[in-house]
Amino acid sequence: MEALEQLERSERNAQLSGPFLEILPVSGAAVSTLGDLLGSETLSATNPEAAKLDEVQFDLGEGPCWEALATARPVEEPDVLRSVRWPAFTEAIRELPVRSLFAFPLVVGSLRIGAIDLYSATPMTLEEIDARRAVEMAKIVSRRVLQRALAEVGGEYAEDAGNIHSRRVVHQATGIVVAQLRVPPEDARLVIHGHAFATSRSVKEVATDLVEGRLDFSVQEAGDA
Structure with a gap:
């Protein structure tokens, strides 16, 4: 799918929202980080309305992106103006050309880092095939956002490439996380690096x-469910 390839090839976070409009029947899209790990920030938005939806949610602490982050599941609201789900948020966006809202969490393993907000100017629901496409796109965006965030901080949160023991223990830990969370090795490494960043510790x-059994991400994920 060309949109997936565009996301994989994207060189900047600002390019992450556009592909959603190419294959999904929505009016706008925004990608944002949320919560304590990376802070709350809009990384990419296709138009001012999409950016405004993020801004309102940041200010109020409620809305579809926060619900998607909290549940680690997609959120759908076919007609937000008729909904009582997020009263303050709905009132704040009443004058915007927004009727339907969809949010998909940005998750890498056990790390919840943000959400993708999609909106339509008319009441609607997403077809099952479109929802599946959005989930697959969200997986790619999740990895790209976390990879870039960790690359920016670098330093102590990067692996010590010159230390053989460090490489060995990180490799062992990666295999453990793959088994714990049933994720690909690339995602497992990102989870380890992200946890190091979140707890101000080194990757080693x-x-x-993880290798010595003092940390278990599968237990953390089950507790969040």
Whole structure:
């Protein structure tokens, strides 16, 4: 799918929202980070209305993106103006050309880092095939956002490529996370690096805790469910 390839090839976060409009029947899209790990920020928006939806949710602390983040599941609201789901948010966007809202969480393993907001100017629901496409696109966006965030901080949260023991323990830990969370190795490494960043520890320290059984991401994920 060309939109998936565009996301894979994207060089900047600002390019992450556009592909959603190419294959989904929506009017606008925005990609944002949320919560304590990466902070709350709009990384990409296709138009001012999409950016405004993010801004209102940041200010109020409620809305579809927050619900998607909290549940780690897609959120759909076919007609937000008739909904009582998020009263303050709905009132704040009443004058915008927005009727339907869809949010997809940005998740890498056990790390919840943000959400994708989609909206339509007319009441609607997403067809099952479109919802599946959005989920697949959200997986790619999740990895890209976390990879870039970790690349920016670098330093102590990067692997010590010159230390053989460090590489070995991180490799072992990656295999453990693959088994715990049933994710690909690339995602497992991102989870380890993201946890190191979130807890202000080195990747080697986190990896060692995983290998020695002091840390179990499958337990954390079950507790969040």
